[in-house]
Amino acid sequence: xxxxxxxxxxxxxxxxxxxxxxxxxxxxxxxxxxxxxxxxxxxxxxxxxxxxxxxxxxxxxxxxxxxxxxxxxxxxxxxxxxxxxxxxxxxxxxxxxxxxxxxxxxxxxxxxxxxxxxxxxxxxxxxxxxxxxxxxxxxxxxxxxxxxxxxxxxxxxxxxxxxxxxxxxxxxxxxxxxxxxxxxxxxxxxxxxxxxxxxxxxxxxxxxxxxxxxxxxxxxxxxxxxxxxxxxxxxxxxxxxxxxxxxxxxxxxxxxxxxxxx
Amino acid sequence: xxxxxxxxxxxxxxxxxxxxxxxxxxxxxxxxxxxxxxxxxxxxxxxxxxxxxxxxxxxxxxxxxxxxxxxxxxxxxxxxxxxxxxxxxxxxxxxxxxxxxxxxxxxxxxxxxxxxxxxxxxxxxxxxxxxxxxxxxxxxxxxxxxxxxxxxxxxxxxxxxxxxxxxxxxxxxxxxxxxxxxxxxxxxxxxxxxxxxxxxxxxxxxxxxxxxxxxxxxxxxxxxxxxxxxxxxxxxxxxxxxxxxxxxxxxxxxxxxxxxxxxxxxxxxxxxxxxxxxxxxxxxxxxxxxxxxxxxxxxxxxxxxxxxxxxxxxxxxxxxxxx
Numbered sequence: 001x002x003x004x005x006x007x008x009x010x011x012x013x014x015x016x017x018x019x020x021x022x023x024x025x026x027x028x029x030x031x032x033x034x035x036x037x038x039x040x041x042x043x044x045x046x047x048x049x050x051x052x053x054x055x056x057x058x059x060x061x062x063x064x065x066x067x068x069x070x071x072x073x074x075x076x077x078x079x080x081x082x083x084x085x086x087x088x089x090x091x092x093x094x095x096x097x098x099x100x101x102x103x104x105x106x107x108x109x110x111x112x113x114x115x116x117x118x119x120x121x122x123x124x125x126x127x128x129x130x131x132x133x134x135x136x137x138x139x140x141x142x143x144x145x146x147x148x149x150x151x152x153x154x155x156x157x158x159x160x161x162x163x164x165x166x167x168x169x170x171x172x173x174x175x176x177x178x179x180x181x182x183x184x185x186x187x188x189x190x191x192x193x194x195x196x197x198x199x200x201x202x203x204x205x206x207x208x209x210x211x212x213x214x215x216x217x218x219x220x221x222x223x224x225x226x227x228x229x230x231x232x233x234x235x236x237x238x239x240x241x242x243x244x245x246x247x248x249x250x251x252x253x254x255x256x257x258x259x260x261x262x
Numbered sequence: 263x264x265x266x267x268x269x270x271x272x273x274x275x276x277x278x279x280x281x282x283x284x285x286x287x288x289x290x291x292x293x294x295x296x297x298x299x300x301x302x303x304x305x306x307x308x309x310x311x312x313x314x315x316x317x318x319x320x321x322x323x324x325x326x327x328x329x330x331x332x333x334x335x336x337x338x339x340x341x342x343x344x345x346x347x348x349x350x351x352x353x354x355x356x357x358x359x360x361x362x363x364x365x366x367x368x369x370x371x372x373x374x375x376x377x378x379x380x381x382x383x384x385x386x387x388x389x390x391x392x393x394x395x396x397x398x399x400x401x402x403x404x405x406x407x408x409x410x411x412x413x414x415x416x417x418x419x420x421x422x423x424x425x426x427x428x429x430x431x432x433x434x435x436x437x438x439x440x441x442x443x444x445x446x447x448x449x450x451x452x453x454x455x456x457x458x459x460x461x462x463x464x465x466x467x468x469x470x471x472x473x474x475x476x477x478x479x480x481x482x483x484x485x486x487x488x489x490x491x492x493x494x495x496x497x498x499x500x501x502x503x504x505x506x507x508x509x510x511x512x513x514x515x516x517x518x519x520x521x522x523x524x525x526x527x528x529x530x531x532x533x534x535x536x537x538x539x540x541x542x543x544x545x546x547x548x549x550x551x552x553x554x555x556x557x558x559x560x561x562x563x564x565x566x567x568x569x570x571x572x573x574x575x576x577x578x579x580x581x582x583x584x585x
Contacts, residue, residue, distance in 0.1 A: 013382070
């Protein structure tokens with residue numbers, strides 16, 4: 001007879017297992033999920049930190065490298081958090097592996113939090129490595145390090161939710177790539193990674209305030225170098241509100257089983 | 263022996279492993295399952311049969327939680343599979359019709375992960391037993407994508423059993439697998455059933471269903487058109503045939519046997535009589551005595567589930583035994 005302990009249902013175990021599986025998944029293909037984005041960010045750092053950066057000045061009192069590094073870090077966080085949830089969930093849907101999860105006692109909240117935390121881990125890991133590499137090119141003032149960490153976490157959380165939503169709505173790989181190439185990439189590039197939006201002429205400067213990514217980038221940079229195009233409170237408030245909205249949206253979709261259960 | 267009785271978990275409420283009540287589901291306005299009701303007592307091997315599109319997989323997927331229930335109720339061991347889904351899913355193991363694997367992991371890693379999904383800590387002894395019984399041991403180091411189709415099927419059975427479910431659902435587990443694997447698989451299913459696991463299976467191999475199942479339900483156009491113990495279903499619905507070898511050949515059909523659709527073969531030396539389903543064999547034998555045929559030998563046979571299936575659904579057979 002089997003000891004009763006073997007039957008015990010550990011309610012936390014499905015969450016821990018799914019989180020572990022998601023982390024194992026991106027570690028298993030680390031060349032693609034970790035190394036490639038780090039190399040890309042390092043190339044940006046080299047181009048803007050060691051070569052072109054010496055000839056550009058966009059913010060008084062700061063070198064261009066000091067200006068651009070926070071933007072490059074948050075860009076790595078954003079791209080990789082999004083890529084983790086979107087590719088993992090979409091592949092599960094596309095290849096049918098999602099049914100393995102749907103028949104288990106994993107709850108919608110466990111589902112969303114496991115995917116989110118794994119994505120945050122990957123995003124923040126890439127961001128941290130980019131930060132370490134940036135030490136070769138510039139010294140950052142680190143005015144409010146805890147607020148910078150908070151903004152990075154909000155950015156990764158927000159884009160983990162967006163990745164889940166995109167994976168649920170995407171019909172195929174082509175649709176999924178639309179989110180990356182035609183939404184995130186332009187919004188990042190136009191959101192002040194490479195220049196302060198204050199140097200843009202109107203109406204582009206005013207329009208940039210409608211870009212939600214501007215608040216993430218500016219808030220993170222503000223926390224590091226102490227100045228920004230908008231106040232930190234506004235950047236934080238807008239970013240946190242968007243993150244909370246996307247979380248509710250993703251939770252609603254997953255709770256309902258939208259496009260997951262027929 | 264490590265293959266011990268399936269543990270009875272404290273949360274089990276009733277004796278019925280599965281109870282389906284007035285289940286209904288439609289896709290894009292087309293009903294796939296219509297007002298379906300049936301129950302499977304604990305310990306039974308239940309076969310759900312039907313032609314393609316009958317609603318078997320939709321029913322199974324509603325039980326498993328992959329497809330949302332349109333109307334009606336599904337209870338597993340007394341738990342509602344919508345309101346108390348954590349309990350019901352813990353008690354169910356599902357082998358899907360399509361091969362579902364995660365290419366990133368090896369067999370052992372994937373089994374550990376699946377045990378965790380069900381909130382059950384990894385039990386290396388049980389995991390190793392499943393690996394050995396299903397012949398997966400030589401392939402442990404391979405990632406899933408490197409496994410053959412048959413190995414993937416075996417892995418899916420192991421995956422569905424890793425958390426020791428009390429009801430195992432097999433949705434056409436032998437589709438496209440070789441005879442050896444099919445036999446091995448059914449032997450294993452019988453073995454775990456004897457240890458207490460209830461089985462719900464669908465298969466296109468009617469001979470297997472006839473041999474395996476205690477009871478059979480036949481679905482057609484989303485409805486249950488027959489549900490009986492396997493033997494009763496075959497006996498009640500299938501014709502029996504009596505073949506008589508005569509000492510003296512007949513030149514014409516004897517009078518009084520018309521209701522048995524008599525035919526003569528071998529130049530009149532063999533008389534074949536058909537006893538319709540539900541007819542009294544004694545009456546036929548009395549009639550044979552009355553006409554005093556000189557009978558040298560006789561043979562009886564009974565059509566199987568395949569004929570019953572065709573009779574009920576109007577479907578033709580395929581490959582002799584598969585539908």
